Amino acid sequence: MTRTDLRNLVKGLAFVSPWLIGFSIFLATPIGLSFYYSLCDYPLARPPMYIGAQNYRWLLHDPLFWRGMRNTAYYAAMALPAGMLVSLGLALLLNAKVWGQGLFRTIIFLPSLIPAVASAMLWLWVFNSKLGLFNHLLGKIGIAGPQWLGADWAMPSLALMSVWGVGNTVVIYLAGLQDVPADLLEAAEIDGAGRWRKLWSVTIPLLSPVIFFNLIMALIGMVQTLTVPYIMTGGGPNNATYFYTMYLYDNAFRYVHMGYASAMAWIQLLVILSLTGIAFWSGRRWVHYQS
């Protein structure tokens, strides 16, 4: 290494040092510590005490841990496909050259700008079993609406509500749709492809990297669901909407079991990594990158 190389290296490191220092102090160290704490009993006001893998063993026998897992999986199984399909459908509609295109795009995007707490309060009233909008409209056609946030309907209701905030995903799809080459669509049209054939055989394959990206982001988001159900149902009724992250939060900040909560966080990370791994593995079959 010459003197110039060394000088450049020092300069380069100096320039990235704010990020490196920040990453080390605020991310890498807490991540490392959280793994250590996951092997400890750590009630915060006392020093952590090493107990090996005991937290992980206890988790396996904790009914609320499994309840949280099941609830999260159930929610993801409904909200993920619904969100993906609705956002893709909306993006395709909003990509059409029609009058008021900008206005429609704004309307679809607006809900995603509303803070989660505000939208949760709003939807609490929409779902209200006596005075809510849904049951009022259902009543108009002679249907007695259900208790939307009752034990049976709470999870589908939350999944339905999640579709309301797909604006961000729609914008990403719209950006992806702009990259679909017009010449390919024209060539398909010349070959006699109709609207559906063009969508299925040209647009979707070319959009598959964007779909894949949105899928990964949605997966991570679903596993970490917390704010809206915490405000709307608090995990009830009878733990019907008690998500994994709620239990993690309760253990960390309500029961002050930082070690137990850290173990839960690491299991959550493993779940996310596994799901992402499966998505990448399956992506080899259906994600097409333009060379």
Add this chain to the structure above:
Amino acid sequence: MILFKRLILALQLLTAAWFLLFGARQTQTIPSNVIVVEYWEKWVGAEADQMRLIVDDFNRTVGTDKHIRVRYLSMSKLDQKLLIASAASVPPDIAGLWDPQTAEFASLGAVEPLDELAARHGIDARTYKTVYWDACHYQGKLWALPNTPACVALLYNKAIFRSSAEKLRAAGLDPQRPPRTLDELDRYAKALDVIDSAGRIRRAGYLPMEPGWYVDFTPVWFGGSLFDAKTDRFTLDSPQNVAAFEWIASYSKRLGSTAMVEFHDAAGGFDSPQNSFLTGEVAMEQQGPWMANYFYRLTHQTPWVSTIAETKVPHERENELADRRDNCDWAAAPFPSALPHAENVTICSVDTLVIPRGARHPDAAFEFMAYLARQDVMEKLCTLHCKSSPLREVSPEFLTHHPNPYISVFEAISASPNARFAPQTPMWEQLKKELDDATQSVSRLDADPRAALASAQERLQGKWDRQRRIDTLRGSAQP
């Protein structure tokens, strides 16, 4: 380009210089011989402002004499912040908690025992009502001092009783007085219910889940308890507790769980003119003394509500107590017990003051806590908060001039030998979660009371046994 870079640099330097010269700085200098006591309080809003008046009084009087200045900071989620601050060795000198948290914070070693300091200031069991004094103890040690307390009574709407007098008489009940036994309460409730043709509740005589703040403690009125300190076991599935939860379920069975949920969903917020007791949609409810303050404030905002509003004179405290009571369309009475001959049964809780472990000025901090234990100071704060007093001694003026004309009812029940407080266990938060889940599932008729309590008991006891094993490993079963 170089000129541009220099211009940017100059601008940055100028901004930095401006902040240094004119930026935020301490406006009040505190003499070096004055000890600054940091006091963090969990109250926000009106209660926080009222406590600030007391802090200001202290700083002006005793604080000035003893060279102590209390710096008061109100914040939400104080318990979490206190633990984090303690872990970082920067706790405040005083913190405001709730009595059920005493055991948790004591067992974590997060607060200082106060026995010595209290004895030095002449504060002992004779200072406070037994229930509040005991609620500040855990495993024989004093960990907190009472701040303002709470206890629960039956609030009933006299106007509804008057307008439903015939129905009540037809059911063999006296419309001039509140129910005195739990069986009577059920009969009054049934007579006062108004159900429409679709089965919807238009008015509920009584609903265990409305507002439902104390429904977890229903076993208290059945002679039950939630934890047995002698055997170190939770007792959620005891026969008394099962009976209490069966009573909760009986209302859902009678009125229909769907109708009850719909009613609850449509009920207005507690601190709003749509409060269901205020609007007359609920004729009787379990509440604390502070409701009087809400009634005064909210009824003046709601001229269309006539059932509760003081009809003749606004709350002029110089009026005779009897007149003030007559002017209210609501009244308070002890919540009836399921046990024969058990009078003045209630559940009490108390806001507490603690000295966190590692506090820099525990002696000065206790000076403020002792100041608050003075009868005149405590009565001022309790009057502002519209609560009863935690002190054993209460002045006649406190009873006659209190904003709640029924404060003597709350004084009597909190001084009663049948006054209970939340079990002192480090597992309080988990216990609360289990009880909340159980009451929810039982009131919605999703689960049988016995089964719900049995599974809650199993989970909770399992966690407690696990915690005990950890404590043994740490060698710290005792705080």
